[in-house]
Amino acid sequence: MINWSNFISQVFNGVVLGALLALISSGLTIIYGTLGVLNLAHGAMFMLGGYAGWLAYTYTGSFIVAVIAGSLFGMLVGVVTERVVIRHFYSRPHEDQLLVTFGLGIVFVETVRFFFGSLSKTVPPPPGLVGITPLGFMFYPTYRLALLGIVAVALIALYLVLYRTRIGMIVRAGIEDSVMVDSLGIDVYKVFMLVFGIGAMAAGFAGIVNAPVVSIAPDVGEAILVQTFVVIVIGGVGSFPGAVLGGFIAGEIISITSMFNPGYSYVMLFAAMTLVLVLRPYGLLGTAGRE
Amino acid sequence: MSLLEVSGLNTYYGDSHILFDVALTVERHEVVALLGRNGAGKSTTLKSLMGVVSPRAGSIVFDGVEIAGRQSHAIAQAGMQLVHEERRIFGSLNVEENLILAGLTATNRWPLERVYAMFPRLKERRQSRGTDLSGGEQQMLAIARALVREPKILLLDEPFEGLAPIIVRDLLTTCRALAEAGQTILVVEQNISAAMTLADRVYILNNGHIVEMLTAQTVREQPQMLHRHLGV
């Protein structure tokens, strides 16, 4: 029979994982929505954020500095990638865009492997957040609890930026009609660069804040990438609310199935994705025409 | 010096040759209409001016500066605005956000109150999302959005198409007021009578060639001149 405290614990894990996936997937989905490019290097950017944070932590001993470093480095990678590489691919066929972002992902991963080796590195949680917190009927790792809060704050921040700031307005308009944005006097290439930077920053931030839970290694991004794809197919490509919804659904699916058999979580994710593809081809919250 | 001087304009879609050596001028404070059957290339002309489509050859001198082939945002900064035929309202943004967005990079922008004074209907609907607006309201918003930037020239691509006659009448009144206040306008229209109430001069485009230029006076006195090119 089901061990209820185990079950609640896993549901909780699912929420934490879901929030994380929602954040990373939001980054991927706004990049696709605005630029029309699927960033196959997104998982690698998650990984890069983790490493940048770890480096900062090794030098300063401060978790907060690590988080800032990871996020900023993520943004830098995104901006430079768009400016130097992606910009020249907008008029090329989709396959070429996929190939080049895939290749960049490999280059990022191998560069990290070259400098830091393949063994995983740990980033300990900040001193105030180690250990376990009693939650009435169960005990839960303190940092994971905090992580939920941290990621939730980041998601809300992203939401506020997108829906309450001028920049966010430009991005949302750009997702809808980037040509019209250009017609209104806003340099749309600068918008693209910014969006890629924000998307990569979301991934990098997630990479470092998740480091105390799952240690960082050059290939951590691969699993994340696949999960992100499933999330945005379920939620709807190009939709921020879709990424959030899809993220929590995916997080719960992974957590709950791992209770029964860890190997099946991927199968269930894939089954969920297939179900959505058959019943609602554009995702739960997506719109048509975003192929 | 004319505000807008176009000469030798040749625009292609891929290798489909749409505009053949198009030439026209627009003086300050004038309203010029560009007429022609559909497929003639009227929309393409406006899009070439605004940089939405890059002409392959030709010169577009706007307020003394050559703008042919430049990116749209630079042309918008130079003071040109195009109200697209499809209107292209940002459906996920509300009315007010559409207007604010338009003014973000403008050197002189209309305060919202001024926009709402000219389009009271938009004030009523200021919080409505773009997708919830009717056709006439969307057209109003598209024009208002262009005006927010206080453009030196306003390009209108079939502004009256698909609208009920009563709304066309309202819009016409607004446009006439704009023209009387000195706004330079280049309007493309298939609704000839509507265009003729606004225009000081007309150019006629046929199969991508400018075939005629007439003053409004001439058209009023000899309407058969229009008939020749635009009738059946």
Add this chain to the structure above:
Amino acid sequence: MFRQRPLVIEILTVIGLIAAPFVLPYLDFTPTTMSRILVWGLFGIGFDILFGFTGLLSFGQSAFYGTGGMVAAYLLTRVGFSHVLFPVIIGTIVAAIVGYLVGLIALRRTGIYFAMITVAIAEVFYFVEFNPLSDYTGGENGLPGVPTPTLPLGFTTIHFNTDWSLYTFFAFWYFVGIVIALRIVRSPVGVIFSAIRDNPLRAAAVGHNIHGYKLTAFVVAAAYAGFAGGLLGVLQGFMPPEAFTFDTSGQLVMQTAIGGAGTLFGPLLGAAVWLYLSDFFQNTLELGATWKLVLGVVFVLLVCFLRRGLIGGVKDLYELMARRGAAKVEPEEPAAVPGMAAEDEQKAARIAFAREPAPPAMPAARREDVKVSGPILQASGLTKRYDGLLANSDIHFTVNRGELRGIIGPNGAGKTTFFKMLTCEVPPTSGKIVFEGRDITGMSVTDVCQLGLTKSYQVNQLFTQLTVRQNLTIAALAERRGKFRLDMLRRLSKISGLAEQVEHTLELVDLAGHPDKSVSALPYGEKRRLEVGLALACSPSLLLLDEPLAGMSPRERIDMVKLLRSISQGRTVIIIDHDMDSLFELVQRVTVLQEGRVLVEGTPDEIKGNKAVQEAYLGGVLAA
């Protein structure tokens, strides 16, 4: 590319495979490495058919590679089959079946969705193989003990148990794989693959069931992957779980891109480069794991600058040098006569045209006559509503067999929507369309084309990377073979009547002069003629022409009108265009649409004199 001199490539392959063991060891290639390259090469042949030829970029081929390999290895190690080949073939068949099932899901979408789904597939298969099925697959240890092949010959048995004899075994099967692939690529199915990569919309519109063909390509790729996976187990003596990883799929993609996609041999070359460099970096330079970084950078640079890979780069160089020697192409259209106003030129050209004698009648289209006379198309009550906008309202429209009908209307009349409903690109909200006595309402464009109704597009929808002849062949193939046929091993030349139909169409549209020129090198007027030719090659009994004169200079218009007049002999044709002067010279009857409804119908003269039509166009400004 593979069309001329059919056996040359096969022979060169044999020579290469035989010569390799004598040449490559000088470059420090061991026989095991060479065998490994062959396995990757075989894996890549199927992938190249899927990606290079059909244009479907899949990151999930490892799923089928591993499946085929595991099934074969399982049968050989746990079930006790002794001969290697039979289990490998079973593995291939299983991989193909799995490929079919996966394809049904993955091919529901195109472009990035397809790519994402294939990535997910790779990961799913790996995890399933690793965990739930580890009893069968050996989990992280794989399946050890895969035997080497033996070949019983009655009087003796050949054991392929040395490095070089194994190489021979793999070389043989690589050769078989290439021969089959060459047959596929040269078959009608192969041509249709290229059409799908180039312009899937048009491929469907000329009558091909593109979903079926895509699934075929997917299954072929899965089969090759499964077979190669089986051979991998034989090569290594055990079946590794790494075969299932996403990395494996990624390596395949990179190798194919490096070698050159769309060449069949690209994956082989890419694998050679990959394995050579990894060997070189690890053993000679002793730089350990850096080689993958270098390869990654090389890959990115190739995608940026040498998109068609190494083989493609060599081909480009070759073509560049060949073109230097060839004569310059004459521009097709003479420039407008200077000094004449455009309008005068149009008028003068029209007078010249009117004086020319009518061209001789062309033979009628080949299709069984359902009825000899009477209406060929009847639309009744045709209405289309888009979210509150009524584009077409209750249209009744009939065209008789053999008629040449024009449709005109001012902007907003709903002509485009109406046309799209006739060709079944868009389903009507209500109403019915009957074609040759058959209700076609709601059918697909592909089916309707097969029935004999097709159109040419306002904006050219050609297969731009192919030649004129290949373009027409694609359309003619649909007419000859129906919407789906799995004749992958049949030669194109064996399709009866195909060459004749293509030649006939070439003459009809006056492109017989240089049929093997690439479409991208054609001037606009010729492209437009080819556009009409594509529709004609479907042998339609009803031909719809959507603004055939769009974007043409006055001279080009005259030529096109002449062409349209000649092709309409013996066919029923409906034309939409804005150039009313040209249209009225051409058609017998005109239908005028206004605001979504039929306003009036009549002969061109009747329409010209009709007050209501004038009113519709001039909107109130009329001669006194």
